[in-house]
Amino acid sequence: MKKHLNSRRDFIKQTSIGIAATGILSKWYPFASKITSSASEKVQFGFITDLHHGLCKGAIDRLQIFLDEASSKSLDFIMQGGDFCFSEPAAQECVDLWNTYAGEKYHVLGNHDMDKGSKEDIMKLWGMKEKYYSFDKGDFHFVILDGNYIKKDGEYVDYGHANFYIDQEKRSLFSPEQIEWLKQDLAGTEKQTVIISHQALDEIWDGWSSPSRFEIREVIDEANNNFEFQKVIACFCGHHHVDEHSIINDVHYFQMNSASYYWAGKGFGSDGPMAMYTKPLYAFITISPDGKIKIEGKKGDFVSPSPKEKGHPDAPRLSASISSVDTRFEHK
Template structure:
């Protein structure tokens, strides 16, 4: 889109055909949320399966993967609270890995109830806590807001250290904010930002307490002079 302002998508339905439950944690200006014919990206999205807590987790994942396999999808994504890093979860992750197409992970707060973030990532085969990738006309950004503030330091969730005052948890760390700013500066594509936690005001009390930092980066990116009409 060299001659038009970059746009953030406000609704997953504008860009995808989604399977299962999912939350799009992104911001946009509705009047700019246009998708041109032929640019659609098809996603299979499932979240909060909670293996090890919900008895039907495996059944629900099986149903999701069966439906995804019958469609021509660009990728599937699980939005967090997938499973703990325990031996009991290994067959569950193997089930996910049997899907033949591209697969992506998002870290959720409860994934670290029984282990560290690094242990979760190792089990999932997840290389980075936060990352981005392109698909079609879209740039997808996956963020990690699973940090607590302890003694002035941003600390990874691990072994249920999440259960503290809400204003000290579900935070995004400063290094990630800098990374996000740099990442968005490098793309001309329409952007979709994904996180297990919310960045809006509607969910105040459950949203990321320092969400204004993310929103500022998005506003600055949307108002860059080289993307204005």
């Protein structure tokens, strides 16, 4: 996982406390009068994103492998980060398999989940009650956002039936109502917060991140500046099918790789435009209130011929992996 530091303060902090180059989640604890390191308050969860059932061959097998390993662990929950499946009858096998997991399960809406139906259709299929929401686990607060809006005639419109293939500046948006909700949600929690969205909020890939990222980051910065301790500590996304890490105003931004493939484009993929991964990619993440973070990521290879073998211009930035890390974050 490549790391990008976006401030001198970030660089000093990372080098001084020895954070590994692939560190996932930098934890602070806002508001709280006392921090304990009780093991019962740590959070452990499984994360998989961009499975693309209905598009990728073997998606069910990839999901099964993830769920089998998740079921063998003592996790607080599992989460899929979007682009999970279409809202069509053939996707029922994917949803049914997901629901065999006995523990808590959470969904994030992705753009391609609305390729063949409305946002309401996919939410009904998944049993998802809200487009965006939040919940607490242990010492941490989790916020799930929905970046699947387009701007049409001055209005914010839900993705649906693949209506999002328009100019970049008019899609991958977060609605004003949602941004206001985020302000209120962050103001109402006394816990350190992790934000998860499908689309990126960082600056890693030019032209790819959500045009609303500046508004979201303004809310994050405001929350962090108004409290004694940093409230928002990390943001996770999928969508881009890469393994990257950046730091902006002391907040960690992680792009989590697809479970299945990288969209290499015509002439560059091992399966049409898709550069498939030999193994399913996913991660198990542990966040501890005493400042310990452990990420167990999965590594594979590209199915040959790889993007590098085919001369893809971005090949040096691509990998069939999610990096593992064992690191620390600053806490009170």
